[in-house]
Amino acid sequence: MIEIADLSKTFTLHNQGSAVIRVMEGASLSVARGECVALVGASGAGKSTLMRMVYGNYLAASGRILIGDLDVARAAPREILALRREVLGYVSQFLRVVPRVPTVDVVAEPLLAVGVPVEEARARARAILDQVNIPERLWSLSPTTFSGGEQQRVNIARGFVHDYPALLLDEPTASLDAANREVVLGLIEAAKARGAAILGIFHDVEARARVCDREVDVTRFTPQAA
Amino acid sequence: MSVQKFETNFCEDFSEKSSPARPLLQVRDVTRTYGARIGCAEVSFDLWPGEVMGIVGESGSGKSTLLNCLAGHLAPDRGEVLFDTGAGGVRDTLSMSEPERRMLGRTDWAFVHQHARDGLRMNVSAGGNVGERLMAVGARHYGDIRAAALDWLGRVEIDGDRVDDRPTAFSGGMQQRLQIARNLVTGPRLVFMDEPTGGLDVSVQARLLDLVRGLVREMGLSAIIVTHDLAVVRLLADRLMVMKDGHVVETGLTDQVLDDPQHAYTQLLVSSVLQV
Numbered sequence: 292m293i294e295i296a297d298l299s300k301t302f303t304l305h306n307q308g309s310a311v312i313r314v315m316e317g318a319s320l321s322v323a324r325g326e327c328v329a330l331v332g333a334s335g336a337g338k339s340t341l342m343r344m345v346y347g348n349y350l351a352a353s354g355r356i357l358i359g360d361l362d363v364a365r366a367a368p369r370e371i372l373a374l375r376r377e378v379l380g381y382v383s384q385f386l387r388v389v390p391r392v393p394t395v396d397v398v399a400e401p402l403l404a405v406g407v408p409v410e411e412a413r414a415r416a417r418a419i420l421d422q423v424n425i426p427e428r429l430w431s432l433s434p435t436t437f438s439g440g441e442q443q444r445v446n447i448a449r450g451f452v453h454d455y456p457a458l459l460l461d462e463p464t465a466s467l468d469a470a471n472r473e474v475v476l477g478l479i480e481a482a483k484a485r486g487a488a489i490l491g492i493f494h495d496v497e498a499r500a501r502v503c504d505r506e507v508d509v510t511r512f513t514p515q516a517a
Numbered sequence: 518m519s520v521q522k523f524e525t526n527f528c529e530d531f532s533e534k535s536s537p538a539r540p541l542l543q544v545r546d547v548t549r550t551y552g553a554r555i556g557c558a559e560v561s562f563d564l565w566p567g568e569v570m571g572i573v574g575e576s577g578s579g580k581s582t583l584l585n586c587l588a589g590h591l592a593p594d595r596g597e598v599l600f601d602t603g604a605g606g607v608r609d610t611l612s613m614s615e616p617e618r619r620m621l622g623r624t625d626w627a628f629v630h631q632h633a634r635d636g637l638r639m640n641v642s643a644g645g646n647v648g649e650r651l652m653a654v655g656a657r658h659y660g661d662i663r664a665a666a667l668d669w670l671g672r673v674e675i676d677g678d679r680v681d682d683r684p685t686a687f688s689g690g691m692q693q694r695l696q697i698a699r700n701l702v703t704g705p706r707l708v709f710m711d712e713p714t715g716g717l718d719v720s721v722q723a724r725l726l727d728l729v730r731g732l733v734r735e736m737g738l739s740a741i742i743v744t745h746d747l748a749v750v751r752l753l754a755d756r757l758m759v760m761k762d763g764h765v766v767e768t769g770l771t772d773q774v775l776d777d778p779q780h781a782y783t784q785l786l787v788s789s790v791l792q793v
Contacts, residue, residue, distance in 0.1 A: 302777075303779070304784070305780070305781030305784050305785075306781060306784055306785055306788070343776070343777075347770060347773060348770075348772050348773055348776055348777065349773065349776065349777040350769075350773060350777055350779065368755070368756050368768075368769055368770045368773075369565050369568065369755075369756075371770055372568075372755050372756075372770070387751075387752075389723055389726050389727045389730065389752050390723040391720075391723045391724060391727065392727050403734060404734070
């Protein structure tokens with residue numbers, strides 16, 4: 292489902308002496324349906340950079356990122372928009388939403404975007420919010436004022452409310468207590484069971500051991516100093 | 518490969534939102550000069566149904582000139598603005614007759630001005646402001662027009678008992694929402710917005726952003742939004758175009774352009790934003 296081949300990334304800092312920083316070279320990996328692959332490596336090794344490229348958030352310098360049949364490294368913006376709407380979900384560590392929008396609507400939005408009727412979308416949003424233990428009295432409030440762990444779970448709910456065929460997870464169990472961590476691991480296992488291809492960053496070693504089938508060390512994609 | 522083919526392979530379950538066959542708006546080589554000075558030069562892009570495109574750049578970058586050229590308020594020196602009129606096929610709006618273009622401006626197109634007073638009639642009631650656009654496309658039944666006006670005031674969160682008040686009695690945020698109601702009541706397919714949240718308090722901005730996002734989704738609107746506020750485009754626009762000195766220097770997915778800017782000017786623009 293996800294096929295990355297010979298991917299490289301450079302940053303050119305035009306306003307800092309046009310410094311060219313090579314951050315990744317020759318990255319290759321694949322994730323099959325129903326499989327969960329963990330990216331590992333020290334901080335700064337390029338795990339997040341790789342995830343962002345797969346999501347189309349960072350431009351690839353060269354190489355290929357196939358998700359299904361679409362090469363994200365070459366795709367037009369509207370193809371990536373359609374991919375994100377229907378196929379590729381992303382649970383980031385940060386919650387970025389329009390202030391003042393109720394949590395239930397924040398979570399329902401991915402469903403509305405694929406044409407689910409509003410009542411059904413809200414019902415499914417409420418069900419998953421309940422599942423990740425967000426108290427019902429918070430559903431009508433904006434998540435911008437929530438605690439870190441609550442925001443994290445709103446992000447999870449948003450990422451799992453629609454059955455994306457492929458998922459990117461950036462530290463999905465960070466800042467969660469044991470009970471909620473268990474819920475999230477259950478969601479990941481269920482997504483795998485229905486055939487989702489998952490690529491993730493898990494600093495939580497036990498969580499990684501439990502849900503991930505393989506690890507890919509991104510350190511080997513770090514360019515060697517010339 | 519087409520997205521459609523991809524969807525049939527992998528997403529049979531989500532088939533409702535299939536990709537439209539052709540762009541709603543095709544802009545080709547639009548150029549406008551003011552004497553020797555460049556307003557905007559050689560701008561080309563496609564806008565697809567349901568897409569929101571943001572145009573950012575500093576004052577004088579040509580973004581408002583471009584928007585006015587696209588919306589038919591200003592005649593470009595050259596270029597084409599091709600609009601998919603649906604039944605009438607794809608038409609170059611620059612070569613249309615003036616009455617045709619004005620009709621388009623009242624039906625399929627809408628223009629939201631930065632200053633609500635430029636888009637509203639300040640000496641006419643709120644209901645009248647919304648109803649006027651309906652009457653311009655042939656509505657005559659007073660009861661229907663008033664019902665539609667009340668419905669739209671509700672949608673933009675203006676209390677129905679303000680329907681007979683003039684916009685002069687409204688706050689800036691309410692005036693802006695009234696302007697949006699007036700523009701959207703005829704069910705346009707393309708909305709041009711010039712700094713729609715400029716000059717509003719941040720709390721009012723958030724509410725307006727949420728309103729516009731909801732309307733875009735529910736009505737399947739396409740929009741072109743000119744702003745200098747990068748936070749606004751991040752939340753509102755699917756795609757982004759960055760202008761400098763009348764030229765487009767960078768285009769792409771909004772989050773990609775903001776998080777991984779390629780052009781020197783975009784890097785400067787993004788790194789200059791104060792973090793809250």
